[in-house]
Amino acid sequence: MSFTYDPPPRFTENQTPLSEETYAELRAIAARYPEGRSGLLPMLHLVQSVEGRVTPEGIEACAEVLDISAADVSGVATFYTMYKRKPVGDYLVGVCTNTLCAVMGGDLILERLKDHLEVGNDETTADGKVTLEHIECNAACDYAPVMMVNWEFMDNQTPESAIQAVDDLRAGKDVHSTRGPKLCTWKQAERVLAGYSDNLADEGPAAGPSSLVGLAIAREKGWTAPEGAARAQSGNSAGQAARGADGSHEAERQDTEGAIHRSDADLKHEDDTHTKGEKND
Ligand code: FES
Numbered sequence: 441m442s443f444t445y446d447p448p449p450r451f452t453e454n455q456t457p458l459s460e461e462t463y464a465e466l467r468a469i470a471a472r473y474p475e476g477r478s479g480l481l482p483m484l485h486l487v488q489s490v491e492g493r494v495t496p497e498g499i500e501a502c503a504e505v506l507d508i509s510a511a512d513v514s515g516v517a518t519f520y521t522m523y524k525r526k527p528v529g530d531y532l533v534g535v536c537t538n539t540l541c542a543v544m545g546g547d548l549i550l551e552r553l554k555d556h557l558e559v560g561n562d563e564t565t566a567d568g569k570v571t572l573e574h575i576e577c578n579a580a581c582d583y584a585p586v587m588m589v590n591w592e593f594m595d596n597q598t599p600e601s602a603i604q605a606v607d608d609l610r611a612g613k614d615v616h617s618t619r620g621p622k623l624c625t626w627k628q629a630e631r632v633l634a635g636y637s638d639n640l641a642d643e644g645p646a647a648g649p650s651s652l653v654g655l656a657i658a659r660e661k662g663w664t665a666p667e668g669a670a671r672a673q674s675g676n677s678a679g680q681a682a683r684g685a686d687g688s689h690e691a692e693r694q695d696t697e698g699a700i701h702r703s704d705a706d707l708k709h710e711d712d713t714h715t716k717g718e719k720n721d
Contacts, residue, residue, distance in 0.1 A: 446499075466483050480506065485634040486634035492626075493524045503569060532590055533589055535585075541578075542585075546586070552687075553603065590626050592621070609623065619647070651715070
């Protein structure tokens with residue numbers, strides 16, 4: 441039996457060098473963090489906002505700004521599914537096909553969209569407008585089946601509403617997220633993910649009725665949150681008192697050592713119990 445290996449698509453094609461303005465923004469993102477490398481994720485989003493995907497030039501630029509290897513950057517860029525190696529259309533349409541959405545109609549929506557757009561999974565329409573992909577749970581199960589357009593929620597979809605949405609987007613009409621602002625292009629959304637606000641965060645409803653059912657029931661019943669926060673606060677005060685009036689940490693040190701010894705004793709007890717259990721087996 442012989443095996444063939446299909447290498448993943450390479451970052452190819454003719455790319456123009458990133459502009460000085462983009463380099464300046466990459467440096468500005470890195471400078472937001474005590475360790476510049478922490479800025480790599482938003483930097484890659486910035487690359488996508490300019491290039492439409494993560495290009496070799498984008499990888500080299502991030503590596504140069506952060507003084508790390510291109511392999512380090514590439515390892516991150518190829519790990520997360522939000523970073524794309526192939527060009528993405530103006531609208532990245534993701535249909536959730538995880539369990540709840542799937543049984544509520546997600547599978548059917550994806551199939552209908554494939555037929556309607558004449559694309560397969562992770563493919564872009566001929567006009568470059570829509571890239572279709574199936575996605576994992578977006579923590580919006582209370583609105584299943586869910587579709588995402590450029591990471592904005594389109595809740596409680598049907599095959600008909602999903603087709604209408606992509607048709608409107610391709611026709612250049614305004615389409616609004618069900619819990620957010622008017623949909624922008626993928627590149628614009630990527631710029632927001634890079635940390636450059638479009639000041640639309642407060643546009644549209646933040647939480648819909650389905651997410652607030654628990655709160656409504658709690659209010660109706662007079663339920664309140666457990667007093668964990670208050671206990672933590674009083675525990676903190678006790679700890680501060682234990683430090684002593686002179687501000688020394690001797691009492692705190694003794695407390696810590698006592699806790700370590702107790703932990704050791706607990707572990708030994710668990711170990712003994714475990715060993716006994718094994719012997720009894
Ligand atoms: S299963 Fe689709 S959002 Fe959770």
